[in-house]
Amino acid sequence: MSSHRLPPERRPPGSAAEAAERLARIVDAAERAAGEVIDDAEEQAQRHIEEARDRADRIVAERLRELADEIDPPADIVETSRAKHLRPVEPEPQQERPDWRPSEPSAARLLATQMAVSGSSRKEIEERMRSDFDLHDTREILDAILGPEE
Numbered sequence: 001m002s003s004h005r006l007p008p009e010r011r012p013p014g015s016a017a018e019a020a021e022r023l024a025r026i027v028d029a030a031e032r033a034a035g036e037v038i039d040d041a042e043e044q045a046q047r048h049i050e051e052a053r054d055r056a057d058r059i060v061a062e063r064l065r066e067l068a069d070e071i072d073p074p075a076d077i078v079e080t081s082r083a084k085h086l087r088p089v090e091p092e093p094q095q096e097r098p099d100w101r102p103s104e105p106s107a108a109r110l111l112a113t114q115m116a117v118s119g120s121s122r123k124e125i126e127e128r129m130r131s132d133f134d135l136h137d138t139r140e141i142l143d144a145i146l147g148p149e150e
Contacts, residue, residue, distance in 0.1 A: 108133045109141050116145050 013019035108129050115125045125146075126138045135141075143149070
């Protein structure tokens, strides 16, 4: 078959410029086709994501309804089942609580911490602990709060 009888796009190129132009058109068409495929794939992926999200939301909503019913069943169920296995809770009688006081070392540590936070010096804290708690060795508490003395 003669190349003159072929349609122009099927004839062999007459020059390098014509070949380059034809290749450019082919590459351009391929890029457009690839772009359309990518766009279509992205749309499908987005639809799948939305469907999965909707399905997950429905599952979560259903599970939350089930849990809510377990915690606080509808009134018609409560009336029939409550009588079978639940009884009212009686309040506990009030008991007198003894006055609670921290131990002397705990109270001393608390005071030292409060004074350190408010910016008191090591010497001020030590003097207060000795006067208020009759502590002679304050080093362990002060080292724990302020760090070892240099």
